[in-house]
Amino acid sequence: MNTTNSQTSSYSDYWKRPHFIKRAWLRWLLMVGFAIYLALALGTMDIDWERAWEGLPRGQRFIQAFFPPNFADNRGVVFDGIMESIWMAISATIFGIILSIPIGLGAARNLSPAWVYFLCRGIIASSRSFPEIIMAIFAVKLFGFGPFAGFVALSIGTIGFFAKLLAEDIEVMNASQAEAVKVTGSSWFQWINYAIQPQVMPRMIGLAMYRLDINFRESAVIGIVGGGGIGATLNTSFSRYEFDTTAAILIIIIVIVMVLEYISGYLRKWVQ
Amino acid sequence: MLRLEGLGKRYKTGDDALKSVDLEIPDGQVIALIGPSGAGKSTLIRCINRLVEPTRGKVYLGDLELTSLSSRELRKARRRMGMIFQEYALVERLTVMENVLSGRLGYVGFWQAFLRKFPKDDIREAYRLLDRVGMMHMADKRADELSGGQRQRVGICRALIQHPELLLVDEPTASLDPKTSRQIMRLINELCEERGLAAIINIHDVLLAQMFSQRIVGLKEGVIVYDGPPDGLTPDVLTEIYGEEDWEATIDEVVEDEDEDEAVT
Amino acid sequence: MPIIETKDGPLWKRRTLKQSLARLFWWTVGLIVAAIAWKLISDKTHWYFVQSAPKEASDIVSRMMPPDWSYMDKLWLPVWETINIATLGTLIAMLISIPVAFMAARNTTPHPLVRAFALFITVTSRSVNSLIWALILVFILGPGVLAGTIAIGLRSIGGFSKLLYEAIEEINPVQVEAIEATGASRLQQIVYAIVPQVLPTFVGVGVFRWDINVRGSTILGLVGAGGIGLQLSGSINTLAWTQVSMILLVILLTVIISEWISAKVRGAII
Secondary structure: OHHHHHHOOOOOOOOOOOOOOOHHHHHHHHHHHHHHHHHHHHHHOOHHEEEEEEEEHHHHHHHOOOOOOOOOOOOOHHHHHHHHHHHHHHHHHHHHHHHHHHHHHOOOOOOOOOHHHHHHHHHHHHHHOOOOOHHHHHHHHHHOOOOHHHHHHHHHHHHHHHHHHHHHHHHHHHHHHHHHHHOOOOOOOHHHHHHHHHHHHHHHHHHHHHHHHHHHHHHHHHHHHEEEEEHHHHHHHOOOOOOOHHHHHHHHHHHHHHHHHHHHHHHHHHHH | OEEEEEEEEEEEOOOOOEEEEEEEEEEEEEEEEOOOOOHHHHHHHHHHHHOOOOOOEEEEOOOOOOOOOOHHHHHHHHHHHEEOOOOOOOOOOEHHHHHHHHHHHOOOOOOHHOOOOOOOOOOOOOHHHHHHHHOHHOOEHHHHOOHHHHHHHHHHHHHHOOOOOOEEEEEEOOOOHHHHHHHHHHHHHHHHHHOOOOEEOOOOOHHHHHOOOOOOEEEOOEEEHHHHOHOOOOHHHHHHHHOOOOOOHHHHHHHHHHHHHHOOO | OHHHHHOHHHHHHOOOHHHHHHHHHHHHHHHHHHHHHHHHHHHHHHHHHHHHHHHHHHHHHHHHHHHHHHHHOOHHHHHHHHHHHHHHHHHHHHHHHHHHHHHHHOOOOOOOOHHHHHHHHHHHHHHHHHHHHHHHHHHHOOHHHHHHHHHHHHHHHHHHHHHHHHHHHHHHHHHHHHHHOOOOOOOHHHHHHHHHHHHHHHHHHHHHHHHHHHHHHOOOHHHHHOOHHHHHHHHHHOOHHHHHHHHHHHHHHHHHHHHHHHHHHHHHOO
16 A cells, blocks of 8 residues: 555646636636626616516417317418419529529639629628528518518529529539540530539529528418518418417428428439 | 356347356456457356356356346345446546446445435545545536546446456457457456456457466357466367468467567557 | 530440439439429519519618718627627537537447437437427517527537537447446546547538527517517518618628638647
8 A cells, every 4th residue: 555655656646627718817807708798688688578478378278289289270271372382482493593603613613713603692692692582571571461562582592592602612623524525625615514514503403492491481471461471471370369270370381391391302412 | 257158149030149158257256258350259258247147057246146146136246346448438427426326226325326425435436436446526527527538447447346256348349459358458458357257248359368367268159168378279269269361370479569568569 | 504414425435325314314304393392482472562573772882871880889799799698509509519429429329229219319409490399489488589590509419519420420430449448437438439539520520510500690680589689570570771781781790700701610620
């Protein structure tokens, strides 16, 4: 025992994990800053607890409406709304992607001259500038109530999403493969077709499905501002206190999103 | 003392990775387990501490029968068996010290572990082990900054800080260059000797096996086909284990290599 | 695209007949679907309005100019609220999604039934837009930032859990095995071998999600759930176009700045 003691006493028995941020002042600054922010944020939150408390029975009623949800009443309206949402999402995805392809190619630094690059990047940036719902508000102002406004808003959103990712994908693709095709003296279109398309295609199909998914989910709220689709029906059922219909609509939305997700997972495996 | 009785493992795919293995390892003996890939070496080692559940047979560590333990008792028993892995299996985003101390997880409670508040003795022991393997200066480096040989040294410390009676070593040199391989094998051997540890070293390199162990067990298709001293590995025996090949060259090389190695050190 | 496809033909046989037919089939299906979608939408459109849209647009834009700079005084608080909704909502979602993700990952779930439940939470949260969550919560809790914050939180749980449980399923299992071999308990294994492997993903997704949530919380006010959207819908309803343009400018700046911060922080982490 004695010998072990004398052997081990030379080693420290203190160890502390090194901090992630090594500079102490920076660490404290960040921590204190975050704490102050949290305190301020929570402190300035104007919450009417009494109103929230009173609302709990309403919440209970709302949840009860799910058991059972009412698929029967308003069946026609709900079906129409859902179909409108689906078609809106599909057409906005297709149209948006068709527009995205030239814009995406133009926004890839390794393909395009500077002026095209900046033009296309500008289009992408402005179509990403506002949430789809704000786009939809203005589309409704311009085109009147109905799915066309939603279609326009979702198409713009699709361009911002798809063209950006397409451009980024082209920028990081394998340059040597692209070069190899270029030196054969092919035309620009042939070059795109043989060198670029095979490299980016699988991912793009996956992204298209993903965007379809997003567009469908967005189409469910665009109706709230008058842009057509299931959102209008949802909003109406809600303001009429027909919660069992609301529940039915929510369940349908969830099921459709699940199906879309399943299909896109399957499709992605299939194209790769 | 470790004793395996009729140990077997059949995977769900229907493959018999191990077919009834009987083996006895006395205290303090270092054995090398050799055999071609797919012979069941890895499965055998993992069946001992039940990282893989054996489907047949029994494992005794001293008087304790491991195969029938509840998961709680098993955790306790696992503290007595240190394990060293092929790809080091360090947690790459933790520091060297945390990796070493993780060997004490079987002894400390959840919150102690979570807050990294290990007992003073454990920390002292961790430093001592790191010093022993020449990694003292690296204690606060992150594991993914280390080279392969350094990582394996940390892996050894993690196994030893458990204060095990037995080391289960799974291909310790498979990812290392020849020189580092020897250093690591020598280190494991020295440490086993210092601490009177028994060890099963699963290794595919026959030369290293012969150089560093007192006893060699050859495994083929889940069955022990050789169990004896290193110099008993004649070309016939190797053919039995690995299949037909010109083994004379390999065995000759052993002698030369050993001389050369001696000269270097 | 189909025009380019036909160019392959003469050059060399890239596909077998069967593959070509399959491609032709899918292109046809796609075109038919597109045509039907277009027909259905155009049936419900008043083309008269669409034709007048350019005139309408220039009209609105001219009314928006110049933005009402003085209105900014009334926008500071809503912007502050908007950011708080996003930040607090993100934090709530991060906290809740940790257990959900561990329950949903195949290699850490205690039971397949628990996994099914966690996946159900994930998909429900993701499918329902934050604006719908806000609609429901405003009804229950009354209008204000509380409803907005919880709405953002509820919507983000799914996004977080999905990315986190995918990360958990993709960890290196050998590191877990090594910790298990020391006699560590299940929880200790999670803390020592799994958490360090997924922590960077978790923080990265958190910052990324925060950026999305700032965007999302700018519109929650449309249904009364706090933030700058309330001013936006108010100004649109009263046709105060110069205020609208000011608000849009502020939203744009907020979104750009949050995107910039998020990119910077992610860059610093990775």
